Every structure is written in C-alpha cells, then in structure tokens.
Amino acid sequence: MFRHALPFIGVIGLALLAGCNNGEPEPLAVRPVMVTQPQPASEAFESYPGEVHARYEPELAFRIGGKVAERMVEAGDRVSKGQPLAKLDPQDVQLQLEGIRAQVAAAEANLRVAQAEHERYKTLMNRQLVSRSQFDSSENAFRSAQARLQQARAEFDVAHNQVDYAVLRATHDGVVAQRRIEVGQVVAAGQTAFILAADGEREVAINLPEQALDRYSVGQAVTVEIWSQKDKQYPGQIRELSPAADPQSRTYSARVAFTTAEVSAELGQSALVSIRNNAEVPLALPLSAVTAEQGQAYVWRVKDDATLERVAVQAGAFGETLVPIFSGLGANDWIVMAGVQMLHEGQPVRAVDRDNRPVELAAQE
Incomplete structure (x- = not known):
C-alpha cells in the first residue's frame, strides 16, 4: 500500500511547487558566450x-670604346654636372687625330695648287690660249680640292670630339648610384659605366x-x-x-x-x-560561428541589451578556418563564435572575448 502512495505524493509535491511560482516560468540563467567581430576576409590594402x-637615373657610358685608364669616383660619391668620372686610354684617339690633322694639311696644300692652276687657266682662257675643256678641267680640279679639304676638316672635328669622348663626365648634379667599370677594363661604346641618381x-x-x-x-x-x-x-x-x-x-x-x-x-x-584593393572586401567569421538550417546559413548576434538574436546571412565558400559573409552583418556586430547549437532566440548572455574578459556592448558604454 505504501508503494502505491509514492507516485501520488510526488504529484502533490510538484503541484505545490507550481503553486509557489504563481504560474510564471522560471527566469532564464545568464549564459557566458565567447564573441567576436567580423574581420575583413582579405586585406583592404x-x-x-x-x-x-x-x-631620373641616367646610365652613363663612353661614346667610344677603349681601355679604362682612370676612374675618379666611387658609388655613393656626390658629383656635379660636367665633372669627370672616368677616362679611357687616349693613345689611339690621339694618333687618329694626328693622322687626320696631316690629311687636313695635305688637303690645304692640294687646294692651293689647284687654285693657282685654276687662276692660270682662267687668265689663258681670257686670252683665248686654252680651250674651254681645259679650263673646265682645271675648275673641276679646284672644286674637288675644296671638297677634299672640307671632308678632311670634318673628319678632324670628329677625331677631336673622340678625344673629348675619352673622358666621361656627369650629365647632372647628383649621386653615383652604381659603378660598373674598373681601371684596366676594356669597354665598348655605349656600355654602362655608371648610373647617376640625379638631384631632384x-x-x-x-x-x-x-x-x-x-x-x-x-x-x-x-x-x-x-x-x-x-x-x-x-x-x-x-x-x-x-x-x-x-x-x-x-x-x-x-x-x-x-x-x-x-x-x-x-x-x-x-x-x-x-x-x-578596389575589389569589394567581404567580412569573415570563424567556422564555429556559422550554422545552417534547411540550407540557410545564420549566426547568433548579441544585441545591445545582452540578448541573442538569430540572423540569416549570405555565406561564401567555407575556408579552412574562416567563412566569408557577403551580407547580413556589419563590421561592429558581436557574434557568438562557439556553442551556437545550444542557443535560442532572446536568451540573455554575458559576452566575453577569447581571454575571458567582459565585452562592453553599445548599450552598456
């Protein structure tokens, strides 16, 4: 008989407990949750x-080839415009200059002879003592001698310039950024010798x-x-x-x-x-913060009053640790990042970070 009375006593006890609560549900306990804010899925910069x-960094080079006889600067030296930087062995260009100088002298002598001959034939032509063809030949010889002298002088100017080209000079004020030649090195015309970092x-x-x-x-x-x-x-x-x-x-x-x-x-x-990065940069959350129901991804967001709300989001392809979120969240939202399967709408929570420190929500600031 005592055994049959035990269930009845239990029912009476539950009824008494219910009567003590006046029919109101028990308040939900505040649960601590670890939260995080969405981060950029990729760097904005x-x-x-x-x-x-x-x-301006001109590459300085000799305009002629030759053997480097002297180098006056090192990398890092400051130079001014027109300052000599290096010199080639001038022996070959000097000999070439002297040879062309002799050619100029020979052309000048030849011109004097041709000019005198032309003057004589001109006098004889006026006296009708030579034919027209002989006079034309003397005139042609005179013109040719003038042309040869002009050519020899032009070659002399080129040779004289080449003597100047044996000295490499700075084109701007600046600093020698690189040096690529050594004394004794044979360089070709146009081969980079220095790189100059111009001022400015x-x-x-x-x-x-x-x-x-x-x-x-x-x-x-x-x-x-x-x-x-x-x-x-x-x-x-x-x-x-x-x-x-x-x-x-x-x-x-x-x-x-x-x-x-x-x-x-x-x-x-x-x-x-x-x-x-001009491309749109989506936000991202840890994998543990995102769950899905019937094909719809959602997260738990902590509201300003420290209660939860479920928010549907548009998620991208899941990565190894993060999920890109294209819509539904803002960068300042606080999202529960663990234990999301055990939460429900409106549940009061106490938000903490990864170090178990309380997180101040907007309403509590």
Whole structure:
C-alpha cells in the first residue's frame, strides 16, 4: 500500500511547487558566450616593399670604346654636372687625330695648287690660249680640292670630339648610384659605366606580382611609408608600370611618385607602398560561428541589451578556418563564435572575448 502512495505524493509535491511560482516560468540563467567581430576576409590594402630611387637615373657610358685608364669616383660619391668620372686610354684617339690633322694639311696644300692652276687657266682662257675643256678641267680640279679639304676638316672635328669622348663626365648634379667599370677594363661604346641618381624628385621602385597586375594602373593613388620614419605616411601615385615581366623574378616593375613636395626620403631607403584593393572586401567569421538550417546559413548576434538574436546571412565558400559573409552583418556586430547549437532566440548572455574578459556592448558604454 505504501508503494502505491509514492507516485501520488510526488504529484502533490510538484503541484505545490507550481503553486509557489504563481504560474510564471522560471527566469532564464545568464549564459557566458565567447564573441567576436567580423574581420575583413582579405586585406583592404595590399602592401609591397620598395626602395627610394631618384626620378631620373641616367646610365652613363663612353661614346667610344677603349681601355679604362682612370676612374675618379666611387658609388655613393656626390658629383656635379660636367665633372669627370672616368677616362679611357687616349693613345689611339690621339694618333687618329694626328693622322687626320696631316690629311687636313695635305688637303690645304692640294687646294692651293689647284687654285693657282685654276687662276692660270682662267687668265689663258681670257686670252683665248686654252680651250674651254681645259679650263673646265682645271675648275673641276679646284672644286674637288675644296671638297677634299672640307671632308678632311670634318673628319678632324670628329677625331677631336673622340678625344673629348675619352673622358666621361656627369650629365647632372647628383649621386653615383652604381659603378660598373674598373681601371684596366676594356669597354665598348655605349656600355654602362655608371648610373647617376640625379638631384631632384624622389620615387619608390616596387615589383608587382603577375596575378595582381590587372588591379593596378598608372595614376592610381597609393600610400608610401618610409621605414625609418615610423607612423608617417606620404601620398603618392603609380607613375610607371612595366609592360613586360622580369625574366628572372617574373614580376612587373613599377615606379611610385610622391604627390607632395615635402618628402624627406634619401636614396636607398626602404619603403612600404600600400595600394587599396578596389575589389569589394567581404567580412569573415570563424567556422564555429556559422550554422545552417534547411540550407540557410545564420549566426547568433548579441544585441545591445545582452540578448541573442538569430540572423540569416549570405555565406561564401567555407575556408579552412574562416567563412566569408557577403551580407547580413556589419563590421561592429558581436557574434557568438562557439556553442551556437545550444542557443535560442532572446536568451540573455554575458559576452566575453577569447581571454575571458567582459565585452562592453553599445548599450552598456
């Protein structure tokens, strides 16, 4: 009999407990949840390391070939316009100059003889003592002697210039950026001897990968940071973009010009060029924050009153750790990132970060 009375007593106990609550449901316990804010799925800026160069960097070379007899400057030396940088052995060009000088003297003597002969035939022609054809021959010889002298003088000028070409001079005020010759080296005409960084404008040389080339164009705005000047950025733009890739690195060289005149950048300094990604940058959440029901992805967002709401989102392809979110969320939203299968709408929560520190929501600030 006692055994049959136990269920009845249990029912009476539950009824008494229900009567104590006056028919109202028990309040939900506040549950701690780990939250995070959406982050960009990819960087809004792409950055490339570079080096400060001069706007104008002419490659200086001898206009004639020869053996380097003297080199007067080193890389890094400051030079002024017209200053000698190196000299070739002048022996060959000096001998050539002397030979042509002798040719000029011979042509002048030949012209004097031809001119005197022409004057004699002119006098005889006036006296009817020579034929017209003999006079024409003397005149032709005189004209030829004049032409040969003119040619010899032109060759002498060229040879004289070549003597000057044996001395390589700076074309601008600036700094010798590179030196590519040594004393005793035999160089060809046009072979680069020095690279001169001319004074004036400065710019940054960078290399762009092939896959990023279609996102950039000449004139595109960029931001330049000199590594030696922390927390200071300069505006700039892409001034030049190579149409062909470097055969070794398979990258495309680009030059970035500063758009402000007040830039304290020295040659050779390291720089970082940041270029804004013009493509739309979606937000992203950890995999654990996204769940789905009947093909619809959704997340749990913490509202300002510290309660939960389920938000439908448009998600992209799942990555290894992140899921791109194309719509439904803002960058300032707080999203539950763990235990989302055990939550329900309107549940009160206590938001904490990864270090178990309380997160201040907008309504609590």
